[in-house]
Amino acid sequence: MAALSSRRNFSTDSQATMFGAGGRRNQIFLLDSQAAEDQHIFTSLRYDANAKYNKLNPGCCKEAKNTYLFKYHFDRLKDAAKRRGWYDAEKCLKRPLDLHNRLVNAVNIYEQKNGPTKGAYKVRIKLKYHGNIEINVSPEMSPYKKPLLYPTTLELFGHNHEASQRSSIYKIVLDALPTTKSLHTKAKTEWRSMYDYARFSAGIQSFQDAKEVLLFNADGEVMDGSITTPYFYRNGGWVTPRDACGGQTGVTRRWAIDQSLCTLGVITVDSLRHDEVIWLSNAVKGFFTARFVASPDRCKAPSFRSNSTSLSSASTAVDTPIVDKVKSML
Numbered sequence: 001m002a003a004l005s006s007r008r009n010f011s012t013d014s015q016a017t018m019f020g021a022g023g024r025r026n027q028i029f030l031l032d033s034q035a036a037e038d039q040h041i042f043t044s045l046r047y048d049a050n051a052k053y054n055k056l057n058p059g060c061c062k063e064a065k066n067t068y069l070f071k072y073h074f075d076r077l078k079d080a081a082k083r084r085g086w087y088d089a090e091k092c093l094k095r096p097l098d099l100h101n102r103l104v105n106a107v108n109i110y111e112q113k114n115g116p117t118k119g120a121y122k123v124r125i126k127l128k129y130h131g132n133i134e135i136n137v138s139p140e141m142s143p144y145k146k147p148l149l150y151p152t153t154l155e156l157f158g159h160n161h162e163a164s165q166r167s168s169i170y171k172i173v174l175d176a177l178p179t180t181k182s183l184h185t186k187a188k189t190e191w192r193s194m195y196d197y198a199r200f201s202a203g204i205q206s207f208q209d210a211k212e213v214l215l216f217n218a219d220g221e222v223m224d225g226s227i228t229t230p231y232f233y234r235n236g237g238w239v240t241p242r243d244a245c246g247g248q249t250g251v252t253r254r255w256a257i258d259q260s261l262c263t264l265g266v267i268t269v270d271s272l273r274h275d276e277v278i279w280l281s282n283a284v285k286g287f288f289t290a291r292f293v294a295s296p297d298r299c300k301a302p303s304f305r306s307n308s309t310s311l312s313s314a315s316t317a318v319d320t321p322i323v324d325k326v327k328s329m330l
Helices: 062-066 072-083 087-092 096-114 193-201 251-258 323-330
Strands: 016-019 023-030 040-047 121-128 135-137 171-173 210-215 222-225 228-234 237-241 263-265 277-282 288-293
Touching: 040 072, 040 096, 062 096, 072 087, 072 121, 072 251, 087 121, 096 121, 096 135, 171 277, 193 210, 210 237, 222 228, 222 237, 228 288, 237 251, 251 277, 251 288
Parallel strands: 171 210, 171 288, 237 263
Antiparallel strands: 016 023, 040 121, 121 135, 210 222, 228 237, 228 277, 277 288
């Protein structure tokens, strides 16, 4: 079968699959092929009981002052549920305050079991197809003593915060294969294999590694980072990939656009320069810089180009040994 095809192929487990550009295979999930109870959308955020009120944190309820960009997280979940046609899930998100109260309760339960922590928490809110909500809490791990959450500029000489230094401890590389744009690359859903493969092939072993990988589409346009939004300095200003490139409409990305810190545009992979400084952001760690590392053997990824390979194109991705290794790694 050709490496690039828009034709769907049904494997023995009835999941629809598609081969993306460059041989990367992508799962196409349908309601009748993916168990409804396994379908979900989610968002990850930063909660710090010691955080002080900041006027740059968009307000939705006074109780959310300790939660980083909570209003945008609420909007993100509601919009994603609406786009997927999940009436029950959308209906359960009535008020930001109700969701925030559940978040605080989850943190309290975690502290009762594990004891309080001095720092912030990473909180993942998972909204399921039928409207059920699950909240997971874990300590936030960061190499920076104090995160840069509300930068007033992305200019490297605009502030002296350790997260904005040119000699950044973070490195970022380009993925080995292009990724097909889909619902699952534009919203945080249950299907994360494209990000797992990218991180595995870049040699990223945990979410605490000071390393990130850029995903790109079949047109050679940067889509997103695996867990961050990237910003590139182009033509006198900072640019983040536009929606049409296929990446996430992230919470910190929305905030940066609202604050006029960047504009939307197209970043081609051939415009990336070795050692250039790239800003990254996510709603757990805030904003920080990284250096791009260009290398011809930067990543090693499995190929799905041929049925004769040990990873047969007829088998589903969830059954392959490499995915099992990725899951155990994460």
